[in-house]
Amino acid sequence: MKIIVINGSPRGMKGMTGRLLEEVVAGVSQAGAEVETVLLNDITIKPCTACDACHKIGHCPVQDDFEPLKKKLLEADGFVLASPNYIFSVTAQMKAFFDRCCGIIHCHELEGKYAALVETSGGGGDDEVLGYMSRFVTSLGAVTVGGVGSVGAGWRTFPEQDTLFAKAQGLGQDLCAAIKEKRVFPEQEEARLAFKARMEQLIGYMGEVWTYEKEFWVSRNR
Ligand SMILES: Cc1cc2nc3c(=O)[nH]c(=O)nc-3n(C[C@H](O)[C@H](O)[C@H](O)COP(=O)(O)O)c2cc1C
Numbered sequence: 001m002k003i004i005v006i007n008g009s010p011r012g013m014k015g016m017t018g019r020l021l022e023e024v025v026a027g028v029s030q031a032g033a034e035v036e037t038v039l040l041n042d043i044t045i046k047p048c049t050a051c052d053a054c055h056k057i058g059h060c061p062v063q064d065d066f067e068p069l070k071k072k073l074l075e076a077d078g079f080v081l082a083s084p085n086y087i088f089s090v091t092a093q094m095k096a097f098f099d100r101c102c103g104i105i106h107c108h109e110l111e112g113k114y115a116a117l118v119e120t121s122g123g124g125g126d127d128e129v130l131g132y133m134s135r136f137v138t139s140l141g142a143v144t145v146g147g148v149g150s151v152g153a154g155w156r157t158f159p160e161q162d163t164l165f166a167k168a169q170g171l172g173q174d175l176c177a178a179i180k181e182k183r184v185f186p187e188q189e190e191a192r193l194a195f196k197a198r199m200e201q202l203i204g205y206m207g208e209v210w211t212y213e214k215e216f217w218v219s220r221n222r
Helices: 016-030 053-057 066-075 092-100 102-106 126-140 161-180 186-206 211-221
Strands: 002-007 034-039 078-084 114-121 143-151
Touching: 002 016, 002 066, 016 034, 016 078, 016 114, 016 143, 016 161, 034 066, 053 102, 053 211, 066 092, 078 126, 078 161, 102 126, 102 186, 102 211, 114 126, 114 161, 126 143, 126 186, 143 161, 143 186, 186 211
Parallel strands: 002 034, 002 078, 078 114, 114 143
Antiparallel strands: none
């Protein structure tokens, strides 16, 4: 089992998000999965240029590290997204990655994959950011096993840290358990399938120009 961990903190694993993420990764490793961590700050994911090429040819022509990361995601069984709260949302590094996933979203291409979410903040709003990341996961076609978020209580420490770290480790283990048992999350299915139907409709409207995506949907439905 392969899990890709994507950390959008500019501090990489050295900051608050990295510290909480360490515990999730420990849980994933305890469950016996292979983990690969990608620090967005150490690679180059430029902002989307809205050229629409991904919809027409199936890959992004922007020359940077996005396509190799996309390949890793497509090959993984599950993934972890981690970001600090930056102005009620994710970091610019993570948002650039989200935007570049537009083609994957149109094809709902991560259907069958599972995700776990990690967030830290200076003053709260954790559920808002986790909720936003979860909506992104739904748009990709994947399901969210759960999320862990917290304010800090000093440098790389958290309030009620033992409980929080136990939850984070449990989340990593649960991500792997959900993948193994192909767990179904009925409460997410309505939103996911509605999003999928909307994408199919959109590609139906745009198929003459978004030729790659049209072919993708035709072969999926064959
Ligand atoms: C540019 C910037 C914006 C931030 N915006 C928020 C915010 O809106 N709400 C909040 O609670 N914390 C905010 N914070 C604090 C971080 O979310 C918090 O310190 C986080 O734990 C840092 O994680 P890191 O060490 O992994 O970077 C912000 C920090 C920065 C640098």
